[in-house]
Amino acid sequence: MNETDCTFKETIDTEERKYEIGTCYTCQKCLYCGVNLTCEENKCSCDKSLKPTNSKTKKLQSGYVRNGVYDPHKSHSVLVTLLQSSNDLYGYNSNFSKKFNYTLCAKCNSQLARDQNAYNKNKPISTKRRNLTTTEPFTASSNELSELNNSSSLNTPFRFKLIIKTPDSTKPAKAIALEKNPDDYYEFDDIVLQKVCETVGLLVRSEYELSYKAEKGVGAGTVLEEEEDFEEFMREYHRLISSNKVLLLVVTIQKKEPLKRKKVLSFIFLKVIIIIIY
Secondary structure: OOOOOOOOOOOEOOOOOOOOOOEOOOOOEEOOOOOEOOEOOOOOOOOOOOOOOOOOOOOOOOOOEEEEEEOOOOOEHHHHHHHHHHHHHHOOOOOOOOOEEEEEEHHHHHHHHHHHHHHHHHOOHHHOEOOOOOOOOOOOOOHHHHHHHHHOOOOOOEEEEEEEEOOOOEOOOEEEEEOOOOOOHHHHHHHHHHHHHHHHOOOOHHHEEEEEEEOOOOOOOEEOOOHHHHHHHHHHHHHHHHOOOOEEEEEEEOOOOOOOHHHHHHHHHHHHHHHHHO
16 A cells, blocks of 8 residues: 555544554554554554564565664654654653654654754754753763763764675775764764765665674674664774774675566567557
8 A cells, every 4th residue: 555645635633542663653654554544534454563674584664664762861852852742742652751662754764864964063062962851961871872972072083984885896995084973873874875875876775785894804794774783883883993993884785686587578568469459
């Protein structure tokens, strides 16, 4: 089923409901069939208790999703505002004093990324993150986050090398220096996608795999595919730079499957029949 929008004949349903991980937290789209669940007339039988994934081997939904974890001590204030407004709109009754999982569709995640980037450009670094669930000032209470931030100043460039592997060749490594550490997985993922497109042309995120390792390390490396992978990625990055080593980010572009000969022949046969009829 294609994504469905409410028409003027349909009624928007904002009654209280329990949030289901298989729906977009902010627009209430079913991430498996694309139906807009805010329309009273729209129903679907998808199992929305299943958590969507971007893994190519386990993926069930059609598009890219953001599997997020809200953290009262870490989450960007723009994200917090978005989640709280959606919680109020749909009556999820989410508990913002502790961590919880949420999912965003590709469209809502793109809008969030743009809003966060606009916010970051207009606000000083020290005020980017704050805890909205307590009156105490935000002090990075997570020991792990404090350790990472202390090991590398926010004003220190985030440096790594990028290698792009296509089905036909491997591009030379390119040194990348970002102005600061990425705020989260999705900001970093967008930056990498931009660099990839600048090198090989327009691609979408689902057309390549992302992994990382030490520059002279052996083996395939560690996959960087979802938000849950990002903390381990940042730990490895800080571990390497503290040892004067370089992190290597590897983009492996998947080979596009050619059309099967049977499908091609069927298309040609159908085209011949159409020509004969007309």
